[in-house]
Amino acid sequence: MKTAVEIYKLLPKTNCGACGMPTCFGFATKVAAGMASIDACTNLSEAVRRELARDTAGRRESPGTVYEQALMALRPKFAALDLAALAKTFGADVIAPGRIAISFLNARYTITRDRITDDRGTEPLPFISILIYNHLCMPAPPQPSGEWITFSSVPASHAKDKAWAGHVEDVIARHFAGNAEGLRAACEALGGIRAEIKGSHDAAYEFRFFPRYPALLLFYDAVPEENFPAQVKLLLDRNVDRYLDIESIVVLGEEFAGRMTG
Ligand code: SF4
Structure with a gap:
């Protein structure tokens, strides 16, 4: 199997x-870790796409990646939880005994004690399953506070500020600079609701x-004549650290940026 450098x-x-x-190397790292599909790069020759698809398909079946190991460690912890009680706490639906469904980034996932599947019945990439398990394993999450905070106000976020700005907010801002209509369409396609907020x-x-x-999500479009680049602020609820650990918050932000721009 190929390394990130290969x-x-x-x-x-x-x-x-x-x-x-933001960079090809960052993408290679994600593909190597099983966190991204090679199909997300739209600029590959057919020969390279085939070669990498063969390689990464093997990777997903292998139990060896860090994410797959994390997933295997999470499953027994999750299996001990009461699914019906979880559904109530996290706003999921009980669709059959031992089977619940939850929406995640505007897609629906079905969860049983030992498996998560998407609406086509296939298992998502390991990091998606990990995000869902991590969320559902958070103890006694409160209701959203209704108060928005920046990422840098989230407890323990200081070492991740650059990743949040560079891999989440800047990716969306650069992609939609000069194209506020495109951004609105992308937000709505991902289930975003227009917010009435002054500013x-x-x-x-x-x-x-x-x-x-x-x-x-707040979008400030570029103003070229004032040398003002497009900017995005992705604000989170005051209680966000009760919904996910800080690593997972960043990974979820990166996945959101990928789906917005993909
Ligand atoms: S989509 Fe662009 S940045 Fe991403 S890997 Fe392909 S060429 Fe590199």
């Missing part, structure tokens, strides 16, 4: 950002990443 060597190295990552932004959308996990 995958990187086969990528176009244009750092165009179309895959949702100088050009668009404001509220999301539910999970039913109990709100987020607010």
Whole structure:
């Protein structure tokens, strides 16, 4: 199986950002970890795509990646929980005994004691399952507070500030600079609801990443004549650290940026 460096060597190295990552190397790292599909890069020759698809398909079946190991460690912990009680706490639906469904980034996932599947009945990439399990394993999460905070106000976020700005907010801002209409369409396609909030932004959308996990996106479009680049602020609820650990908050933000721009 290829390492991140070997995958990187086969990528176009244009750092165009179309895959949702700011650099080709960042994308190679995600693919190597099983966190991204090679299909997210739209600039590959057919021969390279085939080669990498073969390699990463084997990777997903292998129990060896860090994410797959984490997933295996999480499953027994999750299996001990009461699914019906979880559904009530986290806003999921009980669809049959031992089977619940939850929306995550505007897609629906079915969860049993030992498996998560998407609406096609297939298992998502391991990091998606980990995000869902991590959320559902959070103890006694309160209701959203209704108060928005920046990422840097989340407890224990200081070492992740750059990743949040560079891999989440800047990715969306660069992609939609000069295209507020495109941003609005992307927000609505991902289940965003237009928010009535006063301010100088050009668009404001509220999301539910999970039913109990709100987020607010503010978009300030570029003003070239004033040398003002496009900016995005992705605000989180004051209680967000009760819905996910800080690592998972960042990974979820990156996945959101990838889906917005993908
Ligand atoms: S889509 Fe991503 S991996 Fe592909 S060329 Fe652009 S930045 Fe590189």
